[in-house]
Amino acid sequence: MAIPYNRKTSAINEKTNKVLGVNLDDARISKSYLSVAFIALLLGGLLGLLQGLNRAGVLELPVWLNYYQVLTAHGLLLVVVMSAFLTIGYFYAGLSHTLGGLLPKVRKIAWTGFWMKIFGFVLVVIPILMNEASVMYTFYPPMAAHPLFYFGLVFIVLGVWALSIGAFINVAHWRKNHKGQHLPILAFFATGVFVLLVGATAFVAVEVLFMIIPWTLGWVDTINVMVARTLFWAFGHTAVNIWYLTAVSAWYVIIPKVIGGFRWNDYLTRVVVIALVIMNITGGFHHQIIDPGISLPIKFMHVFMSLAIGFPSLMTAYAMFRVFERTGRRKGGKGALGWFKKLPWGDVRFLAPFIAMAAFIPAGAGGIVQSTNQLDQVVHNTMWVVGHFHLTLGMTVVMTFFGISYWLVPHLSQRVLTPAMNKLGVVQTVIWTIGMIIMSFSMHTAGLFGSPRRTSFTTYGDFSATLGWDPYMAAVGIGATLLLIAVILQVYAVFNMMFFAPKGETEFPIAEVEPGETPTPYMTERWGVWVVVMLVVIAMAYVLPLTDMIVNAPPGSPPFKTW
């Protein structure tokens, strides 16, 4: 049964929000999450500069600061703290705006989740500062951190689950009162993201609770490294894709409004979300494509399962260019590409996410390389991979988040984005773009020459072939310097817009669907079905290899401290 996307409800929600303004209780929640996220960005960026300069050979770290300690803190601050807090702050603001406010109990859950995550993070930080947990973002065995590190992770996961439950309660409440209607599109994205968060963290929870903690506490002597790695990557890869899905939500829902257009094809948008939710977790296995002990047929299946994620991304590329072309043509753009000039290039709310989208073209191409068995052998565990995730996360995701901050922070703070701040945002975007292009290109190239990742500065005894990597690593240092300048500007902009910008109203820009569009079938709202399909796909991917790894287990490994 096809039910027209309910514009009336959407209009009523918009009017309600205009009359009532921002719900201050809800805004406080989102602002707290965003504040933590941008403080994490500042700290993580600073640590990134230390790494970049160290790898460039121009900065020797003090004896009390280990390279791998810095690398661990940099990864966790940016991949786990900044991305998660931004995602939750943004989607909780979106749920509040599109569902008519958060329920009182959901607000309580949101605060509980916030403090659990903060508490967990403090527990994680303590051993890192003590140099007892330099196991990097990829904290799988046989390297073992202090048990406190893993207890901290447990609290972070519990916080994520609390926030997911809160989101589901709010969505269920809305659906109960709006039977037969499509969930507002931003809430639809939020549902997908929180489903994935629960799915991804379930794997790491099993790994940490039932394998790593007993092992680091000495209750068991050895650990099955293959099983632990598999569980980690089901989480580790999905986490990154969750931040990507968050960015995609802004591309589909927010950007069309910012550029003065409409959302294109509500049905396609919802299908993309469903596809990304169903196929995402299984993509984690391609990180183990070079691992021994996994049979070739299983690897063959996983190449296809990983590459499948490319299809919704290609649908997104088409949809985005369609929106841009239609909007540009409506504004008078002529010829095959005249519409391109009509886009609002001086508006940071569009410029930053657009560059983010453009960056995903080479980033996605690199992802396809890494998911393909033979091609991955050229780049596996080299600096190429570091360049890849700086393109995907550092540009595609983070620049979209930056773009979001220029309207979300003023909206929540009941302030406005001034022309001067917009100009600062454009400058910040340009600096970040140049820095990330220099750094990422150099990392990719050094990786193709064989430079390994996760390695502190060394000249390999002045071996001639490895000395050829040095100019690229120097460029990484230059890129990292530019990036820290951009980070400082961004953090300044966020807190200025939060506390000091002129008072006023800023719109939460949610685009309407294209007039006259074909109604979206109601089947897209069957979340129960999509979750079951997701579980079936996960079972297809993981039951056989995990059974094999457990039944034919290799000798277990004791804990190692390699730093």
Added chain:
Amino acid sequence: MKTTNVNTQNEIQNENEIATAHETSKVGTWISVGVVAAVILLTYFVLFGLYMDRV
């Protein structure tokens, strides 16, 4: 825009049709998606070349 003149009515009708056809053109979208495809294929072939060179 409304008009009682039959000739002008036709003209306006044609203008609207042209505008609609102009607005719904997909040429730019396909060119852009073509660039995406080109980047993917180029990356794939370069890496495949490197792989074949190294095995």
